[in-house]
Amino acid sequence: MHFCHVRSPQTGQIICLPESLAEKASIVAGPAVISELPLLPFPSPVSEEPPLFAPDIRSVLYGKELLLDELPFTIHELAALLQSQHMTIRSGLKQTENGFCCQRCHNSAKQFFGVFPCARCGQSCVYCRHCLMMGRISACSALFRWNGPAPPISYEAVCTWEGTFSPGQAQASRAIISTIIQKGERLIWAVCGAGKTEILFPGIEHALQNGGRVLLATPRTDVVVELLPRLQAVFPKTDIIGLYGKSEDKQKTAPLVIATTHQTMRFADAFDTVIIDEVDAFPFSQDKSLVQAVAKAKKQHAALIYLTATPTPALKKRVKNKQLPVTKIPRRFHGYPLPVPRFKWCGYWQKRLENGKLPHSVERWCASHIATNTPAFLFVPSVNVLWKTTEILQKTYPSVMGVHSEDEERQHKVAAFRKGEIPLLVTTTILERGVTVAGVEAAVFGAEAEVFTESALVQIAGRTGRKKETPAGDVVFFHAGKTRAMLDCRRHITAMNEEDAEGGKRNNA
Ligand SMILES: [Zn+2]
Ligand SMILES: [Zn+2]
Known part of the structure; x- marks a missing residue:
């Protein structure tokens, strides 16, 4: 499949369409393999409801960037949404001076790209091996992004947790709420055993009650599996999904998402609050592209909160230079000191x-x-x-x-x-x-x-x-x-x- 740039008869702007949907007279570039077309800027979001109103589809697409075969409809059903710019297309791989950059996982390291004989474009096609387990992205792949209004959020975010905080937890919890309100950035440096999950509850509740979308990203599947039922118990009226390699929630979206850092790659411009648990842990701290994937998943103005017992030297340096506000919880939940080795x-x-x-x-x-x-x-x-x-x-x-x-x-x-x-x-x-x-x-x-x-x-x-x-x-x-x-x-x-x-x-x- 090839793509073209055409001048939209509705808006006068240049948009990207599959060749089969483009009228010959309006083509300004292409048809070509999508990564060979010039880059188009993201159009500004469309605020009107789409012409083919499909609320269910909208809640599947919102805040994500997906491959064609991940979309719940065919390219012809897509046509109207593309024409009206409720959906936009961009190339899965971007050409750079030194090769390619994957637009989903931000990999640009040469050793993580391969070449295969591609049936879709009929050529030897470069693909990203770094995010291959999420479906192949190659030089002829397009990423589809929702550009229309957000689905309405209709739920009650009631936090039913009734425990009590230690003084350190209470202070950190207040700091988290104010960071969420200010859409700021903050490190919560909490010793092992400080009870760092609980301190998130009031902040998450505040964010959700104000119509915000929250991502809790963690490096490990085990943590997603453990946290999902805990959060579902604490927020019984809120839609919550857990995303990890084998989870069944992958086609869904929800106001509160708990995901491994890998699974955040599918999201784009989606969250008002992003909380990164164990920010120093493998693979997050060693994999720059995952850091960028999390950056892509959040909205431009969003709160960013890091949790860890052991900040990396880079984070400590930012704290020292007063570039990153920090709240420390030096005391364990039970009030006793840490055992010294x-x-x-x-x-x-x-x-x-x-x-x-x-x-x-x-x-x-x-x-x-x-x-x-x-x-x-x-x-x-x-x-x-x-x-x-x-x-x-x-x-x-x-x-x-x-x-x-x-x-x-x-x-x-x-x-x-x-x-x-x-x-x-x-x-x-x-x-x-x-x-x-x-x-x-x-x-x-x-x-x-x-x-x-x-x-x-x-x-x-x-x-x-x-x-x-x-x-x-x-x-x-x-x-x-x-x-x-x-x-x-x-x-x-x-x-x-x-x-x-x-x-x-x-x-x-
Ligand atoms: Zn191809
Ligand atoms: Zn990739």
Whole structure:
């Protein structure tokens, strides 16, 4: 399929149409593969209702940018909406000086583009491999965007949450509301276990009650799956959808959307409030194009709120330079300080491991936790170390298990660990975030390894002492030489505890 630029008889403006819909006399450019046509500016939004009034379709299309085969109708049914500019078309790939830029995921790295023999344009066609799992975008693909009025929002956003806030939570919650009102930007720097989900409820309620659309983006599918029922329970009268790789809600839209950062790619100019959870976590912090995808999903004037326990150096720098307002919650919800990690030298452990042995100190730590029925995470630096360590421990304790990111039994093992069926879980950094288990203690074996960055170690330490009943919790880093990251981690935790002790004097830089 090829596209043309034509002068619209209705508005006099140049618009892009599929060749089959264009009248020969009005063509000003093309027909050609869409990425070879000149760029057109986005037309200003059309405020009248579309000629073929289709309210259901509008609520599917609003705030999204979709491929032709993702549209719920054919190109001929589209014709009137394109003529009246209620819908607009742009090229899926934009030509740049060095190649292409994908307009959906903003990838412009050469290694993420491929070439295939394309049936649609009959040529060798360049396509984006970076967002391939969402349907192929190639040089002849068009992206369709709704440009008409927003669907009316008719719902009551009632927040039924009745818990109480700690003083730190209450302050952060007020800061979030005012950021939403001002359509500003703010970092919420909350220690692990501060209760950061709850502090969002009043802000989300405020945004929704004022007709705003809210996106809660998170790097991990697990979090979407966990948060969706929680938010549905808190906002029982609000339409909420959860978007992740396998979700069934992908064709829908709603005033409140919880999505993995990947799934935000389909949205364009859609949200008045965007909240990014765990802003420092993989893949978000490592993938520039996902940052741009989130930027595309929000409206030009929108509130942007970042949540994290471990801000990246870039965020900290913006805070320091007073470019980004911050609200800190240095105190955990239950009011006790964060457990400070102990360091324990464990010698050159690789050799011992090769010989089927663990360092004595690590062995003793595991044995004492299993003997006292204290649930324990043993973090290790690689899958290879994971196999060996698990195998050694299983000789004495057959119910010990190991878990890593590719492990298909992961959810199952974590559930069994929670129930106490597994006394000790050996894990790679995959469980450093998000998993809350009552009374758990944690050790890092090989803490000097590069994967254990300051933020990874802070997150690991943050797994312990989360419940009011067991606020202390032991955290120990077994190492073959202290690293900068280990020291920075301890400094980070101590500083948060001191800030807490000072009653938040330095709060709100
Ligand atoms: Zn093609
Ligand atoms: Zn792409």
